[in-house]
Amino acid sequence: MHGPSAPRWEFNLSSTPSPSTSTAPSSPGYALWHLVRYMLGLGTWGFGGPVALVGYMYRDLVEQRHWISESDYKEGLALAQLMPGPLAAQLAIYLGYVHYRILGATLVGLAFVLPSFCMVVALGAAYAAFGGIGWMQSVFYGVGASVIGIIALSAYKLTTKNIGRDRLLWVIFLVSATVTVLTQSEVVWLFLGAGVLVWFWRAPPAWVRHGGVRGMAAPLWAFFTLETLDWHRLAQVGTYFAYAGSFVFGSGLAIVPFLYSGVVKEYGWLTDRQFVDAVAVAMITPGPVVITTGFIGYLVSGFWGAVVAALATFLPCYLFTVIPAPYFKKYGKRPAIIAFVDGVTAAAIGAIxxxxxxxxxxxxxxxxxxxxxxxxxxxxxKFKKLPEPVVVLAAALAGLLLYPLAHPA
Incomplete structure (x- = not known):
């Protein structure tokens, strides 16, 4: 899982073609299978949800391995924030696109999502068979707390790395963080407005300069059987989750209230208790939080329900990433685009x-x-080379031991 040399969260944009030249990628310092292997690993041990996952990618691919350049990472993060769908999955897809285009985006996206999908399907089978998973609460007690520490450290590093001493970016950062805390959601219009504000402030268009305006804000085999499928229910699952994947902005956590209104209130597929358990499964398993849709799909329509729900959720985010990606690559070095991306990045880090x-x-x-x-x-x-999975495992064990003591029956 560790390729050649090891810097952190960076895509080698320095080795990609200039905006005005051919769209063929220049030779990167790693092979596609290196990145696929890394994403398989991240999907297997990457606990903490979208905030932690985008932090891991920055640390591992930009800072440590130097496979991705700072500018490519920022472009990918900005695109992931602006497009609907799960943040971490879209960033992973974009990073795969940077040097290996459609093939890279496809393989990297699959590698990132597949491990957690397999885990939630297995947990869904156990949940359905045994009527719940009692130890889940104890594990989440420890893991959930540990993950907060991981996320907080990642947010600190992102802030110091990207905000620096720029007062405008600090204002955007603080406003975005405050709005996120107060609304408990990520507001896409805030990201867009931040991008436009920094664009107009640093590299205003000619019509703005001429107008004198500056700084405008704007049973295993049975899993796979097709004979007993409820095709109408499966179609409902596919349609609903495709809709959810297409219209929910922000991190994977943003989809939770949206799913609750549909899965519990509108369709009545799950009870409140089952939905809470589904979210807990997503939080205690590695990979993107949105993979909870696979668990929900399993409870609704078995294995094929899980497959349809996961595909329907992630296909829109894949398309919303690879379709605009060439334009981000082509025009990303222009001052106006750089300013816009800086503004969006500041708002994104504030939201994180x-x-x-x-x-x-x-x-x-x-x-x-x-x-x-x-x-x-x-x-x-203190121990910068200590793998997070070790810490998360220790926290899970601590949760199993401490939760019964802190919450006696």
């Missing part, structure tokens, strides 16, 4: 920082979980 507080409200419930979160951040700060 705000999400730490939002998620923390749900995961930090007592002194034990607060201590786990702080200890996670401190350990990872």
């Amino acid at each position: 920082t705000g999400a730490v507080a939002v998620i923390g409200q749900r995961s930090i419930t007592d002194g034990v979980t607060a201590l786990l979160a702080v200890a996670t951040a401190a350990v990872l700060w």
Whole structure:
């Protein structure tokens, strides 16, 4: 899973063609299978949801391996924030596109999602067979708190790396973080407005300059059988999750309230308890949070329900990434685009920082979980080469031991 040399979160945009030249990628410093293998690993051990996952990609691919350049990463993050769908999956798809175009985007996207999909299908089968998973609450007690520490550290690194001393970006960052905390959601219009604001401030179009305006804001075999399928229900599942994947902006967490209104309230496919368990499964398994749609699909229509729900959710985000990607690549070096991306990036990092507080409200419930979160951040700060999966595993074991003590029956 560790390719050649190892810097952090960066796509080699420095080795990609200039905006005005051919769209064929120049020779990268890694093979496609290296990136696919990395994404398979990240999808297998990448706990923490979208905020942590985009942080892992930055650290591993930009800072450590130097496979991706800073500018490519920022372009990918901006595109992922602007397009509907799960943030981390879209960023992974874009990073695959950077040097290996459609083939890279496709293989990387599949590699990133497949491990967590297999896990939630297995958990869905166990859940359906045994009527619930009692240990899930104990594990999430520890893992959820530990993940807050991981996310907080990632948000700190992103902030110091990308915001710097730019006062305008700091204002955008603080506004975005505040709005995220208050609304408990990510507002796409805020990202767009931030991009336009920085664009007009740093590289205003001619009509703005001439107008004197500056700074405008704007049973295993049975899983696969097709004989007993409810095709009408399966079509409903596909249609609904395709809709969810096409119109929900922001991180994977943004889709949770949207799914609740449809899956529980509108269709009545799951009970409140089942839906909460589905979200818990997504949080205690690695990979994108949106993979909870696979678990929900399994509970609704078995294995093929999981397949249809996952495909319907991720196909729109794949298309919304690879279709505009060539234009981001071609025009991404222009001053106006750089300014726009900087503004969107500042708003995105603000939203990520705000999400730490939002998620923390749900995961930090007592002194034990607060201590786990702080200890996670401190350990990872002190031992920078310590793999996060080791920390998450330790937190899961701590949760199994401490939850019964903190919450006696």
